[in-house]
Amino acid sequence: MVFIKCYFFSLIFFINYYFLINMNNEKEIKKDLKLNVGGQAVLEGVMMRTKRFWAIAVRRPDKSISTSVFKEISITNKKKILGFPFIRGVVMLIENLSLGFKALSYSVNEATGQEVQMSKRQMGVSVAIALVFVVGIFFILPTIIGRSFSGFIGNSILFNLIEGLIRIAFLICYIVLVSFLKDIKRLFQYHGAEHKTIAAYESNEELNIENIKKYPRLHLRCGTSFLLIVMIVSLFVFALLGKPPLYLRIISRVILIPIIAGISYELIRLAGKYSRYKIVNILFYPGLLLQKITTREPDNDMIEVAVLSLNKVLQAEFTDADNKVEKEVIQKKYDIEINA
Numbered sequence: 001m002v003f004i005k006c007y008f009f010s011l012i013f014f015i016n017y018y019f020l021i022n023m024n025n026e027k028e029i030k031k032d033l034k035l036n037v038g039g040q041a042v043l044e045g046v047m048m049r050t051k052r053f054w055a056i057a058v059r060r061p062d063k064s065i066s067t068s069v070f071k072e073i074s075i076t077n078k079k080k081i082l083g084f085p086f087i088r089g090v091v092m093l094i095e096n097l098s099l100g101f102k103a104l105s106y107s108v109n110e111a112t113g114q115e116v117q118m119s120k121r122q123m124g125v126s127v128a129i130a131l132v133f134v135v136g137i138f139f140i141l142p143t144i145i146g147r148s149f150s151g152f153i154g155n156s157i158l159f160n161l162i163e164g165l166i167r168i169a170f171l172i173c174y175i176v177l178v179s180f181l182k183d184i185k186r187l188f189q190y191h192g193a194e195h196k197t198i199a200a201y202e203s204n205e206e207l208n209i210e211n212i213k214k215y216p217r218l219h220l221r222c223g224t225s226f227l228l229i230v231m232i233v234s235l236f237v238f239a240l241l242g243k244p245p246l247y248l249r250i251i252s253r254v255i256l257i258p259i260i261a262g263i264s265y266e267l268i269r270l271a272g273k274y275s276r277y278k279i280v281n282i283l284f285y286p287g288l289l290l291q292k293i294t295t296r297e298p299d300n301d302m303i304e305v306a307v308l309s310l311n312k313v314l315q316a317e318f319t320d321a322d323n324k325v326e327k328e329v330i331q332k333k334y335d336i337e338i339n340a
Contacts, residue, residue, distance in 0.1 A: 014215045035317060036199055037310065038221065039099060041190035042107035043183070046306040048194070048313040049099075055313035057305045058110040066110040066307055067160055070315045089265025090258045097127050104143030137174070139234075139253045142167040147246050156243040171231055175224075176294050185296065190306070192217035192296035195291075196262060198308040209300050217295040218288045220275050221268070225287025229264040237263075 040047045045058030055069045074095055076083040082091045108114055141282055146163035153159040178184050199215040200207060234253075243251055274280050298306075 002135035002153040025142050030136065034204070035314065036315065037201070039194040039198060039306075039309070041187050041194055042101060042103050044186070044190070045107045046106075046190055046194045046197075046302075046307045046309045047058055047100075047103040047242055048306075048311050052143045052319045053313050053316040054099065055316065056106055057108045057309035059301065059305055060110055063301075065305055067308060067312050068106065069312050070102075071316075073080060082256065084184070084193055085261035086259070088256075089262040092265070094127075097130070098124075101127060116165075133333055135254060135257065135327075138167060138231075139257065143249050143253055144246070150243060150266065156241075157239050159243055160239040160241065161235060163239060164231070167234065168228075168231045172290070175290065177294055188294060188296040189298045190302050192295040193302040195219040195222065195295060196298065197303065197310055201310060207310065209303050209307075212303050212307070213300075217297065220281065220284055220288070221272050221292075222287065222291055224265060224290045224294045225271075225284055225340070228262060228290055229267055229284075230286045233264050233267070234260045274292055 037048050037050050037278050039049065042058065045056060047054055047056040049055075049072070052071055052073055053069055054072050055067065057065050057067045060066055074092060076091050080301055084087060146159065147164060149162075150159060153162065175310055179188065193212075195217045196212045196215045197207065199219060200212045203215070205211040205215075234256075237256060238253065241249075243249075244252070250275065273281055304320045
């Protein structure tokens with residue numbers, strides 16, 4: 001039960017984005033280069049990811065910390081067409097939903113002692129069910145509810161905008177409701193530990209607890225911001241579709257989800273690339289406000305776990321490339337991945 005609650009919440013709200021910097025020497029990665037990393041809170045732990053690897057650290061019941069490192073290179077780096085703008089966002093989202101499931105499975109095993117072994121087929125089915133849940137709650141249900149007042153609003157643009165506001169309200173209410181669950185509260189704390197640790201690393205701080213604690217728990221590239229962007233983009237896209245019959249409205253909402261996700265992904269890329277500009281931070285400020293719900297102040301033990309996870313993935317990244325694909329990945333300047 002703990003696993004199900006954490007997985008579905010993690011699937012929806014811990015889709016964190018990160019931008020990867022250029023490695024100028026294709027033969028080796030220099031250790032003085034600063035990498036951009038992304039992360040995900042899991043059950044009693046934190047997962048961190050860079051270009052080629054992801055690492056996970058989980059607090060066991062006996063208070064020891066379990067760690068593992070895995071190599072994971074996106075298919076968008078192997079199939080050129082899948083790396084094109086607007087396509088890459090959809091591909092990476094699917095890839096990282098699967099990755100998030102792996103990380104959560106690992107964390108459940110280590111944090112609770114329960115053995116969770118799933119085949120690729122079972123994992124695919126689980127991700128599919130979760131996607132159906134998300135689409136049904138946040139896209140189809142608001143459309144059905146909108147039907148109840150469609151007769152009172154003649155302007156199609158206004159009608160679709162109101163439906164979009166209902167969708168955003170659903171998202172906010174869902175976040176607030178799950179925030180009262182005990183397991184999710186701790187997940188929020190690990191989420192905060194992840195953000196603080198990355199912020200300290202990006203500021204060239206020594207990664208110790210006292211240094212990390214002074215950093216904010218909000219981060220521009222957090223997946224919470226991405227979800228809000230998805231809702232806002234869908235609001236404007238759907239507003240252009242008029243008022244077709246209900247069944248056509250539902251079909252259009254489902255069909256356009258990949259396009260909306262692709263657009264939102266590119267916006268996140270731009271936000272990360274130009275985050276030094278004040279206007280970008282202002283535009284994405286609503287996402288930071290939502291993070292005040294989805295992150296909590298972590299305790300020292302949680303920060304320790306996040307630091308260990310980050311150190312493990314950085315250590316793995318500072319290794320030579322094994323093949324041509326890896327060398328090309330290392331050289332990319334602005335490559336984005338998604339952690340579910």
